Amino acid sequence: MPSGVLVFGEAVEGGGGLAPVTGELLGAAKSLGGPVTCVLLGAGVEGLAKECGALGADKVIVVDDEVLKDYQGDAYVHVGERICKEADPSVVLFGQTTIGRDMAPRLAARLGTAVAMDCVELSLDGEKLQASRSCYGGSARARYTINGTPQIATLRAKVYDPPERDDSRQAEVAKQSADVSADAIRTRIVSRRKEEVEGVRLEDAPVVVSGGRGLGGPEGFQPLEELAGILGGAVGATRAVCDMGWYPVAAQVGLTGKVVTPDLYIAVGISGASQHMAGISQVKNIVAINKDPEANIFQAARFGVVGDWKEVIPAFTEKVRELKAG
Numbered sequence: 001m002p003s004g005v006l007v008f009g010e011a012v013e014g015g016g017g018l019a020p021v022t023g024e025l026l027g028a029a030k031s032l033g034g035p036v037t038c039v040l041l042g043a044g045v046e047g048l049a050k051e052c053g054a055l056g057a058d059k060v061i062v063v064d065d066e067v068l069k070d071y072q073g074d075a076y077v078h079v080g081e082r083i084c085k086e087a088d089p090s091v092v093l094f095g096q097t098t099i100g101r102d103m104a105p106r107l108a109a110r111l112g113t114a115v116a117m118d119c120v121e122l123s124l125d126g127e128k129l130q131a132s133r134s135c136y137g138g139s140a141r142a143r144y145t146i147n148g149t150p151q152i153a154t155l156r157a158k159v160y161d162p163p164e165r166d167d168s169r170q171a172e173v174a175k176q177s178a179d180v181s182a183d184a185i186r187t188r189i190v191s192r193r194k195e196e197v198e199g200v201r202l203e204d205a206p207v208v209v210s211g212g213r214g215l216g217g218p219e220g221f222q223p224l225e226e227l228a229g230i231l232g233g234a235v236g237a238t239r240a241v242c243d244m245g246w247y248p249v250a251a252q253v254g255l256t257g258k259v260v261t262p263d264l265y266i267a268v269g270i271s272g273a274s275q276h277m278a279g280i281s282q283v284k285n286i287v288a289i290n291k292d293p294e295a296n297i298f299q300a301a302r303f304g305v306v307g308d309w310k311e312v313i314p315a316f317t318e319k320v321r322e323l324k325a326g
């Protein structure tokens, strides 16, 4: 009889410790109840097992092997499949990360079950996982159940808080070898190019100041960068402006861009098309500045300013600067 929740944790590349998503996954797993097992795959990850215990894992399965140094679907899915078959969990959770997006569906196919991707809420009705996903550009939620075992889901970033850390808590740690032959890995990493980001990353920013077509041109982003800088935030953009080359595509927020979850999202000259709203559906505080009082963005905004951004943003920036100064 399958039981418990198995979480695939992640480490920050280059030995940067446990990735924040791991704590969030453990928080989600704890909320479902039952024993929680955390799996850590990688090279040099053994030292992170203790932290998983402090964050609520009852058991940690560590596969620390050079062959798992970089994410390679073939190797990770092979090891993940074996662990799932041995542990026989009722629920398996991944982050909606680069690894989770690739690995979860592949694992589901191998195990003959299904996966609910990009979930924003999870609960259990008896043994049945109820997985909610955002749909219609964030205007509605769809609830999924999975006919198959284990029930696999990937979780959107920042929808669950990590459990309170308790360093006195100790998890049972089980070490395993990867047992993957190099021949079984059909891909190899030829080179890496890291996107250079000045300041805080859009996905991690506590404040995002985003610009749309209403800015009138690429130069409109300069005052937004200034405001974001003062607020310790990052700059986002709509697809319309990225398509026109006004701002880098890496900053695009929405259905085909990034999903952001800052504490505060300032939307400047953005109409609020459903495809844009899909990227900010979890944001609690949206402030919209738009000269059209009928703009859709005002429906989702906590505060709205009807006006020309060219007047509002400099005045607002000045006020923030004053408040910061003292």
Ligand SMILES: Cc1cc2nc3c(=O)[nH]c(=O)nc-3n(C[C@H](O)[C@H](O)[C@H](O)COP(=O)(O)OP(=O)(O)OC[C@H]3O[C@@H](n4cnc5c(N)ncnc54)[C@H](O)[C@@H]3O)c2cc1C
Residues within 6 Å of the ligand: 211, 212, 213, 214, 215, 237, 238, 239, 240, 241, 252, 253, 254, 255, 256, 257, 258, 268, 269, 270, 271, 272, 273, 274, 275, 276, 279, 289, 290, 291, 292, 295, 307, 308, 309, 310
């Ligand atoms: C398959 C698909 C995927 C898509 N994915 C995305 C996505 O990921 N992200 C995304 O953003 N879009 C996406 N889109 C595009 C989306 O449908 C909209 O076209 C886009 O979001 C509109 O961008 P915008 O708000 O900048 O422009 P507009 O809709 O043109 O809005 C501009 C706004 O600025 C206001 N304005 C004008 N001048 C001023 C001023 N001086 N001061 C204040 N306000 C002013 C106007 O009143 C207006 O509301 C997608 C579309 C499709 C079909």
